[in-house]
Amino acid sequence: MDTIKKWFSLLYLRYEIVTCASMFEPWEKIFINVVIFSSLLLLIVSSCIFLPNYLSYLLELFGLTSDRPDTGFREIKT
Amino acid sequence: MKKSNDVLPRTNGIIQAYGFINGYGNSHTSNDKPVTIDNYTSKTSANAKFKDQFVLLQKTFLDHNKAKKKSKESFEEAPLITACLTYLGFYFLMIIGYLNQLFFVPKVATEKNRDGYVPLYDAFERFYSCYVYRRVKDCWNRPICSVPSDTLVLKDRITNDYGWTFEFTGTRTKCINLGSYNYLGFAQNSGPCAEDSIQAIGKYGISTSSTRRELGTNTLHNELEVLTAQFLGAEDAIVFGMGFATNALNLPSLISPGCLVVSDEKNHASIILGLRLSGATVKVYEHNNMKSLEQVIEKSIVNGQTLNGKPWKKILIILEGVFSMEGSIVKLPEIVDIKKKYGTYIYLDEAHSVGATGPNGRGITDYYGIDPKDIDIMMGTFTKSFGSAGGYIAGSKNLIDYLRTNSHAHCYASSMAPAVAQQILTSMKIIMGLDGTDEGKQRIDQLARNTRYFRKRLAQIGVITYGHEDSPVVPMLVYLFSKIGAVVRTLTKRKIAVVGAGFPATPIMEGRIRFCLSAAHTREQLDYFLQAIDEIGSTLGLKYSRKPQDAETIEY
Ligand SMILES: Cc1ncc(COP(=O)(O)O)c(C=O)c1O
Numbered sequence: 001m002d003t004i005k006k007w008f009s010l011l012y013l014r015y016e017i018v019t020c021a022s023m024f025e026p027w028e029k030i031f032i033n034v035v036i037f038s039s040l041l042l043l044i045v046s047s048c049i050f051l052p053n054y055l056s057y058l059l060e061l062f063g064l065t066s067d068r069p070d071t072g073f074r075e076i077k078t
Numbered sequence: 079m080k081k082s083n084d085v086l087p088r089t090n091g092i093i094q095a096y097g098f099i100n101g102y103g104n105s106h107t108s109n110d111k112p113v114t115i116d117n118y119t120s121k122t123s124a125n126a127k128f129k130d131q132f133v134l135l136q137k138t139f140l141d142h143n144k145a146k147k148k149s150k151e152s153f154e155e156a157p158l159i160t161a162c163l164t165y166l167g168f169y170f171l172m173i174i175g176y177l178n179q180l181f182f183v184p185k186v187a188t189e190k191n192r193d194g195y196v197p198l199y200d201a202f203e204r205f206y207s208c209y210v211y212r213r214v215k216d217c218w219n220r221p222i223c224s225v226p227s228d229t230l231v232l233k234d235r236i237t238n239d240y241g242w243t244f245e246f247t248g249t250r251t252k253c254i255n256l257g258s259y260n261y262l263g264f265a266q267n268s269g270p271c272a273e274d275s276i277q278a279i280g281k282y283g284i285s286t287s288s289t290r291r292e293l294g295t296n297t298l299h300n301e302l303e304v305l306t307a308q309f310l311g312a313e314d315a316i317v318f319g320m321g322f323a324t325n326a327l328n329l330p331s332l333i334s335p336g337c338l339v340v341s342d343e344k345n346h347a348s349i350i351l352g353l354r355l356s357g358a359t360v361k362v363y364e365h366n367n368m369k370s371l372e373q374v375i376e377k378s379i380v381n382g383q384t385l386n387g388k389p390w391k392k393i394l395i396i397l398e399g400v401f402s403m404e405g406s407i408v409k410l411p412e413i414v415d416i417k418k419k420y421g422t423y424i425y426l427d428e429a430h431s432v433g434a435t436g437p438n439g440r441g442i443t444d445y446y447g448i449d450p451k452d453i454d455i456m457m458g459t460f461t462k463s464f465g466s467a468g469g470y471i472a473g474s475k476n477l478i479d480y481l482r483t484n485s486h487a488h489c490y491a492s493s494m495a496p497a498v499a500q501q502i503l504t505s506m507k508i509i510m511g512l513d514g515t516d517e518g519k520q521r522i523d524q525l526a527r528n529t530r531y532f533r534k535r536l537a538q539i540g541v542i543t544y545g546h547e548d549s550p551v552v553p554m555l556v557y558l559f560s561k562i563g564a565v566v567r568t569l570t571k572r573k574i575a576v577v578g579a580g581f582p583a584t585p586i587m588e589g590r591i592r593f594c595l596s597a598a599h600t601r602e603q604l605d606y607f608l609q610a611i612d613e614i615g616s617t618l619g620l621k622y623s624r625k626p627q628d629a630e631t632i633e634y
Contacts, residue, residue: 014619020167020174020560023213025240028174 151366151406151546154623156587160557164587167558175209184208185242206582212241214563217578223250225267226258228598230575253570254603256593257577259402261434261550262521263598264465264505270513271465274504275497282496294493302499302506303470309506310432310440310458311450312472314479318487319494321429321459322348324469327487330356332425332455338378338390340371340422342397344404349396349427358394359384365404368412371395375420393422399431399442399458403584403592405545405553407435410442414452423454433463434550439509439522445548463509466501468494521597525550527634528595528604534632535608540621550595553579554611555588556620562589564618572610601634 016022019036021029186208189198216237224231232251235244264271278298288294299317306315318324329352333339337358341349344365353360361378364370375393382388395417397408408426417424428441436444441458443450450456455477460468471481482488509518529550536543542555556565562578569576580589615621 010617013617017558017560017564017618018163018167020170020213023171023560023563024174025178028178031177032170032174 150548153404153406153544154542154555154625156542156555156557157622157624160622161587164557164559164589167560168586171210171213171559175205178209179205185239210559214559214566214578214580215241216244217563217566220575224252225265226255227260227263227265228255228596228600228603229253230255230258232570232575251570251573253573253575254599254607255575256595256599256607257575258596259430259462259594260465260596260598261430261463261525261594262439262465262505262509262518263524263596264463264501264508265598266465270508271501271504275501278496278500284497285495286493288493289489289491290493291489296496298496298499298503299493302494302503305503305506305510306470307472309510310456310472311443312456313475314477315470315472316478316481316485316488317460317468317470317494317499318485319468319491319498320487321461321467321469323487323491324457324459324471325349325427326351326355327491328457328471328481328485329353329425331481331484331486332356333358333392333394335359336383336388336391338383338393340374340378340393340395342366342401342408344401345396345398346402346427346429349398353396359390365401366406366409368409368416371413372416375416375422379420393420394425395422396425397427399426399428400435400549400551401545402430402551403553403579403590405543405549405551405592407431407445407546407549408442410446410448414448417452424452425455425457426453428456428458429469430462430551432458433509433522434525435548437522439463439518460498460502464502464505466498466505468498468502524597525595528597528599531601531632531634532593532595532604532608535604536611537623537625538627538629538632539608539612539615540623540627541611541615542622544590552593552595553590554593554620555590555622557587557589557622559589561618561620562591565591565614565620568614568618569610572614574607574610 013022019032021032024032189195216235221233221235222230223233229252232253234247234249234251236247237244258265266272282296282298286294286296290299302317303315306317307313318328325346325348329349333353333356335357337356339353339356339358339360341353341360341362342365343362361374363374375395378390378393383390395413397413399410400407410426413424416422426442431445432441433439435442438444441456442448443453443456450472451474454473456472458470458472460466460470471478504513507513508515509522511518526548529548529552533543533547533552536552536554544553544555545551556562556578559580562580566576566578576591576593578589578591584590611620
């Protein structure tokens, strides 16, 4: 438990240094964290939702899988 | 002009250069002496063809030697990801800074009733110092209240408004000092230097309050000039009250519009100021890159003056002995060859090298074993190794006499204080061994040993350091802007005082911590420090180096 805690605190320290959050005032820190985490969240959510369809469409496009019906990407698009 | 004819016929300059390396190398690489032609020809036939081949062979051998010599200096590249993260950090800083500026009134003095005036300060500079530098302001300009020798006492201060203002807490912290240019450890408040200086105050007063040309010269100044010339092996020398002014005010009297100055890109601000004041054409070459230097000179000679194509009045190569931000040592032998080949002058700023390099502490010429007469203008400061203040210029008698009549710093600046001059005199005598002890020699050896040990250990720890292995200035690269502050603060908590340097003093990418070694440091202090660096290097992520590290213990 202790080592996990230590590991996380180290990770957070590195994160704060890379984003310069260690130098910010509290409200700036909150702001930058919200921005970073929300954009990360958006990225993850969107890739979860759209990536599989998109990938299968791509595969199809290059003729790697031909036996599946044409769904996914175009459906979402229209 | 004769210089322009000189470009073509001197192809044998290269061969001369090799001969030269042979000469200066012997003090440092005595064991890898090149195979001489004569040895070989006596064994084989005296065939001319063979001889040619051996000349070639010798050349490649020496080339190899040269490469080996170069490898003493290292400038390891940063990993790409670090570069990206550094820029990312700066973007965040800028964005947040602009937002902050938008929503809050900065806590700085603002001018009133100034509608319609052009702002006095540069907008970006103001923004940078209020919203970027302020966040780490506590790491710089820290007040101290002791001699900055191997240890120093910091006056603790805190900030309650994120760096806008500071308050003293009333407590003090004693720290190991790795930030002062105290190379030979003469910054002391006891010992012969301090005693002599105190006596000088009694005898000559605190200040002369006048310029050298008027009432400001006393016997100490004259003695100091003679001793400096003797110390450096020059014909004559002239001393000034401040090192910065020595550069900034003497360069304009030496060069004028119509002269060409070829300047290293990492030269100190005082040199740059002096060059701007002089009005000469300045061309910059890449840091310590001889090819670039030669290219710049060759091109400039061929093209002549920028506007009218006339030949240059004078050509001056200007460089430093040990570069204070990079920790590199100038390649003086090559520069002297280039000087001779093109008939230029050399201005060598030895601020960080005099006292700190060379087996006798006489600076870079001593380090390479070069005749000081080959350097036309030797400038240096007493601020670093001598634990005092001031600057000198040494050279031929003609040059110094010219400066005595023409230098602004000599005519219009007040002269060196007697106690300051006495401190230099005593410390210089100790370095030269004129005091009858071998203390000076011991200090020089101690510094060399500290330097070698420290640099090797840092390499072993795996951090990236810049510069030459014999240079007592050791910049450790941390790259990220926020890491500069983090490292300085963490080390202060562990009672170690260091100096950080970031943009704009360095390129954006290359934030660094600069350690300056001293003969006053003991091995225990260095070990304590290295231990701390090893630990915080793991937590903060400073171990960027991808070089192979040898695990064997390094002897002191
Ligand atoms: C190369 C160089 N020249 C000149 C100076 C100025 O010397 P002083 O501190 O005596 O004014 C410095 C000081 O940092 C320096 O590094």
